[in-house]
Amino acid sequence: MEKKIKTKKQWTVGRVLLWVVLICVAVIQIFPLIWLVDFSLASSNEMFTKGLLVIPQKIQWGNYVKAFIDGHFLLYLKNSLLINGLAVLLVILISLMAAFACKRMIWKMSGLVKTLLLLGMMIPIHATLLPNYKIYNMLGLTDTIWALLIPYIAFSLPQALFLMTGFLDAIPVELEEAAVMDGSGIYRIVFRMILPLMKSSVATVAIMTFLNNWNEFMMASTYLSSPTWKTLPFSVLEFTGQYSSNYAVQFAVMALTAAPAVLVYILLNKHITKGVAMGAVKG
Amino acid sequence: MKKLYSNKLVIASLVFPGLLVFLFAILAPICLSVYYGFTDYSGMGAANLIGFDNYKALLKDSTFWLALRNSLLLAIGFICIQHPLALIVAAVLDKLQGKAEGFFRCVYFIPNVISVAVIAYLWKFIYNPDFGLLNNILHIFGYQGKVNFLSKEYAIWSVLIVLIWHGFGWGMLIYYTGIKNIDPVLYEAASIDGANKKTTFLRITLPLMKPVIQINVTMAVISALKQMETVYLLTNGGPGNSTQFTANYLYQQAFKAFKYGYGNAIGVVFIIICLLVTVGLNKIFAEKTV
Structure with a gap:
C-alpha cells in the first residue's frame, strides 16, 4: 500500500522521460500503419498533400470494394x-x-x-x-x-x-x-x-x-x-x-491484407506474446 | 515397459514422417544444388559438368562479396541500434505495470505480424519522392528539396531502416520475457542497498540477461545473412546491386540471368556460410559462459 502511493507521487523528470521514450518508439512503430489506413480512405488526388495525414473530403470506401474484389x-x-x-x-x-x-x-x-x-x-x-x-x-x-x-x-x-x-x-x-x-x-x-x-x-x-x-x-x-x-x-x-497509378486502391489492398493478422493478434495478444516468448527463449 | 519402448516398428512409424519431410524438402534439394553447382546449366537444355568453375568465378564475383558486406552491415545495425534500443525499452516496459504495459507491448509487436509484402510496399510509398511520408516530414522541418531514399547512395541505409523497424518488436519481446524471468527479490535487495535505477540496470539486469542477449545476437546475425524477402520487394537488390543480399542474388542469377548452375553454386556456399556462422557463434558464446 505504502509503495503504491509512493510510485504515484513520483512524477519526476526521469519518469516523464521514460514515458516520452515509450511514446516516441510507439509512434515510430505504429505511425506508418496509421498513415497507410488514412491514405487508403482518401482518393489518389488527395495524396499529394503537404501535411502528414490527409482528411479525405469523402471517405472512399470504394477503394476497399475494389481491393476486396480485384x-x-x-x-x-x-x-x-x-x-x-x-x-x-x-x-x-x-x-x-x-x-x-x-x-x-x-x-x-x-x-x-x-x-x-x-x-x-x-x-x-x-x-x-x-x-x-x-x-x-x-x-x-x-x-x-x-x-x-x-x-x-x-x-x-x-x-x-x-x-x-x-x-x-x-x-x-x-x-x-x-x-x-x-x-x-x-x-x-x-x-x-x-x-x-x-x-x-x-x-x-x-x-x-x-x-x-x-x-x-x-x-x-x-x-x-x-x-x-x-x-x-x-x-x-x-x-x-x-493498379499501378491508382495509389489509394493500393493502400486499401495493403490495409486489407494486413487486417486479419493484426486483428487476430490484438484479440489473442496475451496468448501470442506468451507463445512467442516461450518459443523464442527456448529456441 | 522396456520391450514396448524399444519396439523397432513403432519407433520407425513415429519418426518416418519427420524423416521423410526432411529428406524430401531439405536434404534432397541440397544434394541437387551441389550437383547443379558443378554444371553450366542455364535452366533449359543440357547440363555439362564443369568442375569448380562456378566456385572460382564466385570468388571473383564482386557482387557476391557486396551481398555479404550488406549482410554484415545489417547485422551491425541489428546489434548496435535495434538491440540496445529493444533492451532498454523492454527494461522500461517491465517497470510500467498495468494496462499501459500491455498496450505498449502490443503496439511494438504489431509490425511483426504484418506480411513482408505489405511492409515492403508500404515503405516504398513512405520513401516515395512525390507524396511519401518521409519527404513530408522533412518539409515540416523546413527542408524544401526532394530526397530519393532509394537512390544508389541511400538505398542500403533505407533498406536497413525498414528491417530494423520491422524486427524491433520481436527483439523487444524476447528481452522483455528475459527481464520478466529475473527474480524480483534481486531488485528488492538492490533497492534496500540503495542502488539507483541506472546501477540496478547495469549491475543486475544486464549481467542476468547475458544468455538472452547471446541468443538474440546469434539470431540477429543469422537473420541478417538470410535476409531476402524485404529486399526482393523493396529494391530487388538495386539500384545496381547496391542493396544486394546473398539469397536475392542467387535467385536473380538462376531465374533472371539464366545461370541456374551458378545460382546453385552460390546456394551451396550460402548454406556453408550459414552453418559455419551458426556453429561459430554458438562456440564463441559457449566458451565465454564457462
Whole structure:
C-alpha cells in the first residue's frame, strides 16, 4: 500500500522521460500503419498533400470494394487459412511423434536422428528455392497445394521438434509407466495421454508455425503460377501491377491484407506474446 | 515397459514422417544444388559438368562479396541500434505495470505480424519522392528539396531502416520475457542497498540477461545473412546491386540471368556460410559462459 502511493507521487523528470521514450518508439512503430489506413480512405488526388495525414473530403470506401474484389481477397484468405491450418496440424503431429521417439523410446540412433532433424534450423530456406523448384517441376507438384505444404512443414519442423522435446522433459515418466501397466500401447500413450497434457506447448508450436508461414510469399511466388492456391500476400503483389497509378486502391489492398493478422493478434495478444516468448527463449 | 519402448516398428512409424519431410524438402534439394553447382546449366537444355568453375568465378564475383558486406552491415545495425534500443525499452516496459504495459507491448509487436509484402510496399510509398511520408516530414522541418531514399547512395541505409523497424518488436519481446524471468527479490535487495535505477540496470539486469542477449545476437546475425524477402520487394537488390543480399542474388542469377548452375553454386556456399556462422557463434558464446 505504502509503495503504491509512493510510485504515484513520483512524477519526476526521469519518469516523464521514460514515458516520452515509450511514446516516441510507439509512434515510430505504429505511425506508418496509421498513415497507410488514412491514405487508403482518401482518393489518389488527395495524396499529394503537404501535411502528414490527409482528411479525405469523402471517405472512399470504394477503394476497399475494389481491393476486396480485384485482389481476390476471399480466395487468397481461404487458401492462406487452409494451407497454414494444415501445416500447423501436421507440424504438431509429426514433431510430437518424432520428439517422443527420440526422447522416450529406446533405440541406438535416437540422438543422431534428432540432430539430423534439428539441422534444418540452420539451413537458409532461400537456398532451397532453386533445387526445390526443379524437383517440384519434375514431379508435377508445382501449382499444387503440396508445393507450399511440404516446405512449410519442413522448415517449421526443426523448431517445433526442439520445443516439443524440451516440453516433453517436463512430463514425468511415471505417468507413462502407469499407462503401460493399464495396457496402453505407444500410440495410445502419445495421442491420448501426452498430447492433452502438452496443450500449452502445442499452442506455442502452433503460434510459432503460424507466424512463420502466414506471411511467407517467396516460395509461393516461385512454386505457384495460377491463382488456385495463391496466398494472401499475392493480393498485394498482383495489385501493384494492375493498379499501378491508382495509389489509394493500393493502400486499401495493403490495409486489407494486413487486417486479419493484426486483428487476430490484438484479440489473442496475451496468448501470442506468451507463445512467442516461450518459443523464442527456448529456441 | 522396456520391450514396448524399444519396439523397432513403432519407433520407425513415429519418426518416418519427420524423416521423410526432411529428406524430401531439405536434404534432397541440397544434394541437387551441389550437383547443379558443378554444371553450366542455364535452366533449359543440357547440363555439362564443369568442375569448380562456378566456385572460382564466385570468388571473383564482386557482387557476391557486396551481398555479404550488406549482410554484415545489417547485422551491425541489428546489434548496435535495434538491440540496445529493444533492451532498454523492454527494461522500461517491465517497470510500467498495468494496462499501459500491455498496450505498449502490443503496439511494438504489431509490425511483426504484418506480411513482408505489405511492409515492403508500404515503405516504398513512405520513401516515395512525390507524396511519401518521409519527404513530408522533412518539409515540416523546413527542408524544401526532394530526397530519393532509394537512390544508389541511400538505398542500403533505407533498406536497413525498414528491417530494423520491422524486427524491433520481436527483439523487444524476447528481452522483455528475459527481464520478466529475473527474480524480483534481486531488485528488492538492490533497492534496500540503495542502488539507483541506472546501477540496478547495469549491475543486475544486464549481467542476468547475458544468455538472452547471446541468443538474440546469434539470431540477429543469422537473420541478417538470410535476409531476402524485404529486399526482393523493396529494391530487388538495386539500384545496381547496391542493396544486394546473398539469397536475392542467387535467385536473380538462376531465374533472371539464366545461370541456374551458378545460382546453385552460390546456394551451396550460402548454406556453408550459414552453418559455419551458426556453429561459430554458438562456440564463441559457449566458451565465454564457462
